[in-house]
Amino acid sequence: MVQATETAPAATGTQKKPIVPFLALEDGEPYLKGTKCPKCGAHYLGARMACSKCFNTEGFEDVKLSREGEVWVYTIVYQSFPGAEVPFVGAIVDLPEHVSVRCNLKNVKADPEHVKFGMKVRMKTGPVDYKDKEGNMQTRKDREGNEVIAFWFEPVSGA
């Protein structure tokens, strides 16, 4: 017997799927989903069961996090897992809501001379490009054929 609460399986192979649950693609311009603790005001990326700062467990508010922030720190990764394109700039971006995001920085030279502390950056989203075994550019698809959508940040005023 089919349970009344069971939802119909989503159509496969036709959708854009966020790479992480806290990337919202469904309503208008993509944004990062945050949570605010109503008791102490701490903000988090994604959903929370409890506040890790004040231990509150109730009344969390959904927050649309800002699309612009500042580079706190970064590294330039030259050795990574197979499939990851190196070098890339991995960074921690601080958003005005006092939430930090781990992300790639794009459209900036992978070089400490060009990545600046405090640099203003803006979130972008798109498919994940990679080179296949023949060297052709492809975009990542999951096992069901859905296109995987990621976010990254890049300088507000082209660096």
Next chain:
Amino acid sequence: MRDVFVLGVHMIKFGRYPEKTVPELGADAVIGALKDAGMTMSDVEIVTCGNLYQSNAMVGQRVMQIVGQTGVPVVNVSNACATGSTAFREAYFSVASGAYDVAMAIGVEQMGKMGLLGGGGGAGDPAYSTEGVLGTGIMPGVFGMAGVEHMRKYGTTLEQFAQISVKNHKHAMTNPLSQYQVEVSLEDVINARMVAYPNTLYMCCPTGDGSAAAILVSEAKAKQYTSKPIKVAASVLTSDPYTERDLTLPDINTLTKNASKEAYEKAGIGPEDLDLIELHDCFATAEMLHYENLGIAGEGEAGRLVDEGATSIGGRIPVNASGGLLSKGHPLGATGVANVYEVVQHLRGNRGAGQVEGAKVGLAHVIGLGSACTIQILTN
């Protein structure tokens, strides 16, 4: 709580032992530690065993099946890089609580040529893996960013980080148990291939295999065996408390500061009383940060400590006389017992060529990401 003493300790040379099993590696350390203590398995009342990569496979019991099945309690421990040191602390509490008079801590790991550790995402479907897409979570990347944070706050330079690698490689030249004994120049370190800025290859610890074991005993028991026992003056474990960026960029500083504060209070000493430190230099950047976290440098002053050579053997406070993780190696589960081994050798005056002269108080520190920090303070 009562006083606890290290009666016996042993480690094998870190390296690669593809022909051995994990329990066999552990057994080597156990047999050595028992010999050092003047005991046999029949004297040991409880065993704690730290191992990470076979943590679902009863490593402690499998070691006992080789060295002696006495039927005593065996507790298997895993706590990231702090696995061995957490096993040590569990053994410490077994004796400190009064429940047991003789406890044995084992740390053992076989990593082979395992590559980059950490990172994540994509469980179930690799299309959702985030490494290199949403920044970096692998250890070189995380400790690269931790170093860059120090550069941002205090103007620390890549050369200062590199100097730590030069020092630790030099220290390893006197340690036959080190995985690598290769002296490197500042130019060698700086010109080595970049792994994750600012850490080049020589500023990253290797993977490898190894084991270490320690016998911890009550005061009465210690007096039956030796006139010169080594006292565990503090054994502390902390986890990462809430800080604003910790969930995004693991904050390796706050939990280490908390642990050192607690350890100094328990031992009734301050950082100025230390004669040597073995700390968790998984990357050269990490060692710099821990100078401040352990209080041997003020905030922002760690770079100056490096410039002055204060942490070299012969300096004001030698750090990682063993060669550190950078050179001695870092078989994860073994590390936290092996650094106790190193400190004990100095406190006994047994270290040979690398001896820190007149050492009376030593500190052993480990941090495992995710995060766990242990500090043991030992005195003679």
